[in-house]
Amino acid sequence: MTALSAEQSASGHLDQTISYGMVSTLIWSLILIVTVLYVTILLRTDNAGEGGLLALLGLIRQLPNRAARRGVWVVLAGVGAAMFLGDSIITPAISVLSAVEGLELLDANLHAWIVPITIAILLTLFILQPIGIHRVAKAFGPIMLLWFACIAGFGLLAVIKQP
Numbered sequence: 001m002t003a004l005s006a007e008q009s010a011s012g013h014l015d016q017t018i019s020y021g022m023v024s025t026l027i028w029s030l031i032l033i034v035t036v037l038y039v040t041i042l043l044r045t046d047n048a049g050e051g052g053l054l055a056l057l058g059l060i061r062q063l064p065n066r067a068a069r070r071g072v073w074v075v076l077a078g079v080g081a082a083m084f085l086g087d088s089i090i091t092p093a094i095s096v097l098s099a100v101e102g103l104e105l106l107d108a109n110l111h112a113w114i115v116p117i118t119i120a121i122l123l124t125l126f127i128l129q130p131i132g133i134h135r136v137a138k139a140f141g142p143i144m145l146l147w148f149a150c151i152a153g154f155g156l157l158a159v160i161k162q163p
Contacts, residue, residue, distance in 0.1 A: 037080075053080045096121050 047055035057077045063070050097118045103110045128136050 053077070053084055057081060092125075093118070093122060 041056075047058045050058070056073075060070065060073050060077055063073065097114070100114050100118045100121070103117070104114065125136075
């Protein structure tokens, strides 16, 4: 979406149709993934009380060894597992990168530092991970409280300035 937005603003105007298309694609992708994949397929999968995609992988071993039918399930489960693992790996990086990109609003000269700052934050989190999540969580609680207090404060200021 950032690339499409940048291309539109470079051309001098924002095309409303493309903007609606970007948002529509995002919303429909989320709706279809959640309803079709999770609700209709994965929630029905049960392997000794366990559910989800990894339970589906376990159930494949119980299928009769019919090449065509089993092959389709193996491919589907493999693609799903790859997507699951890929999503698990890329989501934290994208989340941190998106948050750090907001710094460009403060100073456009920070553009060159966006990726190094993101890498530093992710490395710090991964270095702290062996300490134990319970110790790291003790720090994140107050940090998140401060974060939400700042958001509430800035929101209140905006409402006071423009009721």
